[in-house]
Amino acid sequence: MxxxxxxxxxxxxxxxxxxxxxxxxxxxxxxxxxxxxxxxxxxxxxxxxxxxxxxEKDEFVYHDMITHVAMATNPNIKKVLVIGGGDGGTVRELTRYASIEQIDMVEIDERVVRLSQEYLPITAGKLEDPRVTLLFEDGLAYVKNKEDGYYDLILVDSTDPIGPGEGLFSHDFYNNCFRVLTDDGILINQHESPYYPSYAHEMKRAHSKIKGLFPITRVYQFHMPTYPSGHWLFGFASKKFDPLKDADLEAWNKLGLKTKYYNTDIHTGAFALPTFVKEMLNDA
Ligand code: AAT
Structure with a gap:
């Protein structure tokens, strides 16, 4: 064969x-x-x-880490916006919280959603939850037109900054995210990887833009075997909540959610960054 x-x-x-x-x-x-x-x-x-x-093998790492860090930091999150994420994995994790009332997913490419529903039910299986609204449009335009102070949480589950995902790394986009978030708002964004220079360059660019907009900005890491170098990051930006000082980890454990990657030790540990990454972010 x-x-x-x-x-x-x-x-x-x-x-x-x-x-x-x-x-x-x-x-x-x-x-x-x-x-x-x-x-x-x-x-x-x-x-x-x-x-x-x-x-199917490492999606749990990414979808746990994009979702649960913010949810453990502020358990009162009710309205969530997911940008991108057409496979549905991020929405699947969000639907596990009974406390969430509304999940809007803005995906530019309807074909990614339809094909994931056909071939990847493991991630797409919760897109029909009654709290979920699917909107097929550009996330950049969506936040531009959205009213102020609407969402408690925005998860940017986007491609890398080439092709349709490029605008989701722009200053204009992050600025509109800030505006459409409530005073308690948290933004989690695709933060690329520190290891290979081409990705590290994007990591620094994203960080420098967000640092100028949000009072609290952090970066956290996780191990993603199939992404370049396996060392991947999300950005945590917020108006009020600090993911380390303010997270109620005990309360999160009491929810009894079974997860395969995230746990409350990882919550704290993921923010401990290697020296070379700290130096790059300080320079950004
Ligand atoms: N859950 C992990 C999957 C992804 S896919 C990212 C999604 O973002 C794709 O479905 C793509 O169509 C969508 N997307 C890209 N640009 C936009 C945009 N401007 N507005 C809305 N959706 C968009 C993430 C993988 C990360 C890979 C890291 N190497």
Whole structure:
């Protein structure tokens, strides 16, 4: 039998490959090239413009970390905006909180959602929760037109800053996020990786913009085996709540949510950054 390998360039000099059994689906949508594959090691996975987005094996890491850190910091979050996240994994984690009343997901590419519903029910399975509204439009335009002080939490579950995701790393976008957040508001954003220079460059750019807008800005890390270098970050920006000083970790544990990556030790530990990352962020 022929070996079929999916290969991604992590840098010009480094490649990452996964042996696949089947190329399930391939299409060029109005926004990007979408490919779904089946593999033994990572289960079903999909790529956008040739970059790994989600697979069945490590998606729990990313979706736990984008969601639970903010939810443990402010348990009174009621209205949440997810930008991107078409696979549904972030929404799935949010729906586990009975306290959340409204989840709006603004995804630019409806095809990502429909294909995830077909091939990745593990992430897309909660998109029909009655609290969820799906809006198919550009997240940048959506926040621009939204009224002030509406959401308690914004989760930017976006692609890297190339293609349709580029605007979601702009000053204008972060500024509108600040405006549409309530006084208690928290913004979690895609923060790239500190390891390879091309990603580290984007990490610094994102950080310097957010630092100028929000009174509290932190960065936290997690281990994502299929993203370049495996060392990935989210940004935590907030108007009031500090994720370390203000989080009620005991209250989060009392909720009894079963998670595979996040726990309240990780909550604290994820904010402890290696020296080279601290130095890069200080320079940003
Ligand atoms: N849950 C992890 C999956 C993703 S996919 C990111 C999603 O963001 C894609 O579905 C893409 O269509 C959507 N997107 C990109 N640009 C915009 C935009 N301007 N407005 C709304 N949605 C957008 C994240 C993977 C992270 C990969 C890190 N290397």
């Amino acid at each position: 022929l070996d079929l390998w999916y290969t991604e360039n992590h840098t010009d000099n480094v490649r990452f490959s996964i042996k696949t059994n089947k190329h399930i689906h391939s299409e060029q949508s109005d926004f990007q090239q979408i490919d779904f594959f089946e593999s033994d090691e990572f289960g079903t996975f999909f790529t956008l413009d040739g970059l790994m987005m989600v697979n």
